[in-house]
Structure formats: structure tokens, C-alpha cells
Amino acid sequence: MTDRLPQPLRSDALENRERILDAARALFAAEGLNVPMREVARHAGIGPATLYRRFPTKRTLVTEAFAAETRACHAIVDEALADPDPWQGFCFVIEKTCELHARNRGFTEAFLEAFPDPTGAVMDRAHVLRSIAELADRAKDAGRLRADFVLDDLFVMLMANRGIRAASTAAQVAASRRFAAFMIQAFQASRDRSPLPPAARLTPAAPTT
Structure with a gap:
């Protein structure tokens, strides 16, 4: 032995x-x-x-x-799920996820594209997405998250966040934080908002909420 x-x-x-x-x-x-x-x-x-x-x-x-970034992703969603206010937890996920991805373009690509293999990065992404889906459902039930939000919207957000370019990492993170604030306002439930067009299926790995 x-x-x-x-x-x-x-x-x-x-x-x-x-x-x-x-x-x-x-x-x-x-x-x-x-x-x-x-x-x-x-x-x-x-x-x-x-x-x-x-x-x-x-x-x-x-x-x-990207092992450290994967652990950070898990820590973000776990902390958010532990928040008794699901909307605050959802906002925390948006803010911290955008910042994490703004610091590392490669991690964003790995998260968005992943690999078709059912091990490694894909399983890690699936865990994160399941956690965010649970949090989104709770925020919808609380009347704080717009009812037509789907997880594909998260992918659209990360694609847009990936497009931010700045002269330094600090400037890129600052721009990403402002972008995250805009997204949080867009995701928030409001009687005055018009319904969104139908969501496009961007990836089969993104379950709807």
C-alpha cells in the first residue's frame, strides 16, 4: 500500500x-x-x-x-444566502461578482464559457448558479426583484461587465461598481417598469428561475 x-x-x-x-x-x-x-x-x-x-x-x-476565484464565488453566494434579507443578498451578489470579474478577464471567460466536461469548472459554476437561482426566487417572493428576471440576465450582465476597459485595475473596478449599481436599479421590482422582451437562451447551463 x-x-x-x-x-x-x-x-x-x-x-x-x-x-x-x-x-x-x-x-x-x-x-x-x-x-x-x-x-x-x-x-x-x-x-x-x-x-x-x-x-x-x-x-x-x-x-x-482560477481555484481562488472559484472559492471566492462560492463565498459570495454563501454569504448572500445567509442574509435574512434576500434582496440585500441579491444586491451583494451583483456588486461582488462584478468586482471579482472586473479584476480578472480570464475568469469571466471561464465562467461564461466553462467546459462541456461535467467535472471541474462546470460543476463549480452549476453550484453558483443554483445558489443565485434560490436567492432570486426568495427576492421575487419578497417583492423586491422584478418577476421577469431570469438567470440568463446574469450572463448578459457579465458579458457587458467584461467589456469595461480602463487604464488601471482600480479604474476598471470603479467603473464596474458603477455599472453594478445601474444593474441593481434595473433588476429592482417597480410598478412603473414595462415588461422586458422574452429572454434569449444564451447557454443550456443557465437554468431559469
């Missing part, structure tokens, strides 16, 4: 792994997911063979590179 236990990485292998992840995070955040694997290897100062030895597919690299 001892022979079958996974062996810890040597110090040089561990260092290479961290260099790869640091390079991937920086490149994905700045340029999105279209960065070639060879560019990640070059940025990390290692050869492509070493990269593929540590991360055989781009999916595995993306999942590992």
Missing part, C-alpha cells in the same frame, strides 16, 4: 508548478483564455514539455489557475 501513495513533488517540480500557475493567472487575467499554452510556458520560463507534464490539458490549467 505504501508504494501506491502519491509521491510529493520535488522542490524543483513544485517551483515549476507555481511558476506555471503564476504565469497563467497573469496572462489569463490580462488577455483572456485564448493565450496559447506555449505562451504560458514561455512566460513561466519553462519548456512546453514541462508545462504539459504538470498540466496535460488547458482545462486542468484553467481550473487550477
Whole structure:
């Protein structure tokens, strides 16, 4: 049994792994997911063979590179669900999610596109979407969230938020916060608002609320 236990990485292998992840995070955040694997290897100062030895597919690299952002997403929706006021929880999700995505373009692309594989990033996204759907239902029942809101509207919001470009991360986050405030006003229930056109199905992974 001892022979079958996974062996810890040597110090040089561990260092290479961290260099790869640091390079991937920086490149994905700045340029999105279209960065070639060879560019990640070059940025990390290692050869492509070493990269593929540590991360055989781009999916595995993306999942590992965005592990912290995925945990942050889970923490945001869990905190929101714990709020006794579902509308305040919903607003918290909009504000914090926009800020999180404004800081990392690659994570937005991974969240919006995900992978068709039923493991890893897709399962994480499904958990987040189920939590937001539950929160949205509660906010609708409380009469605070407009009744015609669907989860596809969240994807539209993130697509628009992804388009924000600024000279610095701080300016981009500031612009994203203002955009989130506009979206919260748009999502809020009001007797004076006209109904929205029918929602377009943007992704089969986005269940309606």
C-alpha cells in the first residue's frame, strides 16, 4: 500500500508548478483564455514539455489557475444566502461578482464559457448558479426583484461587465461598481417598469428561475 501513495513533488517540480500557475493567472487575467499554452510556458520560463507534464490539458490549467476565484464565488453566494434579507443578498451578489470579474478577464471567460466536461469548472459554476437561482426566487417572493428576471440576465450582465476597459485595475473596478449599481436599479421590482422582451437562451447551463 505504501508504494501506491502519491509521491510529493520535488522542490524543483513544485517551483515549476507555481511558476506555471503564476504565469497563467497573469496572462489569463490580462488577455483572456485564448493565450496559447506555449505562451504560458514561455512566460513561466519553462519548456512546453514541462508545462504539459504538470498540466496535460488547458482545462486542468484553467481550473487550477482560477481555484481562488472559484472559492471566492462560492463565498459570495454563501454569504448572500445567509442574509435574512434576500434582496440585500441579491444586491451583494451583483456588486461582488462584478468586482471579482472586473479584476480578472480570464475568469469571466471561464465562467461564461466553462467546459462541456461535467467535472471541474462546470460543476463549480452549476453550484453558483443554483445558489443565485434560490436567492432570486426568495427576492421575487419578497417583492423586491422584478418577476421577469431570469438567470440568463446574469450572463448578459457579465458579458457587458467584461467589456469595461480602463487604464488601471482600480479604474476598471470603479467603473464596474458603477455599472453594478445601474444593474441593481434595473433588476429592482417597480410598478412603473414595462415588461422586458422574452429572454434569449444564451447557454443550456443557465437554468431559469
